[in-house]
Amino acid sequence: MNQPFIIPTITTNENGISVFENIDFSAQQRGGLFLTEQIGSKNFRIRKSEVGYATDFHLAGDATFIIIQKGSLKIELQNGEYKIFNIGDCFIAKDNLPENIEFDAKIHGHKARVVGNESLQAIHIKLNL
Template sequence: MFEIPCLLADQRGVSFFSTAEYPKNKRGGMLLSEQIAVINFRFRESEAGYTTDWHLAGDPTLIIIQKGTLRIWLQNGSFKDFGAGSQFIAADNLSEGVIFDPTKHGHKAEVIGSETLFAIHIKLVNFYLPS
């Protein structure tokens, strides 16, 4: 299985870390997942010290870190660091009818260390958490 860290939200809109597992299929000497539809991708650059306010991912996004380290904070004070070569899916969002409250919902991100962050953001179509 390909294991990809994920940032999700529960029914109350509280963000948490999880893992998505995608089956590996052997094809011509390679191990590949099934195709995953995407909307678009963007290149990202953020200077050392960059930080955000509390927010949600909105559209599910696969983020691949090329250089630097991105720290993702949760409301409960826990965090994960993602450095060069790592990836994660940011897919925390609110259930219908829940109004965003920056004291309860979402995550913060910051570039830690002295390196500029370079990353690729790939917007996913119809993300679901595979079992």
């Protein structure tokens, strides 16, 4: 039996514009639990950000799997579309541009902001995607 894990992802479309997409990491049943295939990673970091922390538009660079442990994080795209990730939520940020396109903060990327009245704590895992 195949069981999907659907992970919200920030990626780039064919025009280099950051978009939300859901990626399906299928899992197989193994002895009463469901596991995906191994996903290679480079390192992990623990992040803390205070209430009101915000970034300008930027790109993820390396693909990063982010797990929210405390607080809420709003990710907003250039077109105004956004998602708010809360405790227990996870997502992958992997928007990046081809080498021949120069980053323009008015066109490319996403921005992040801690929302609510609680600081953010999250785990960042750099992936080999």
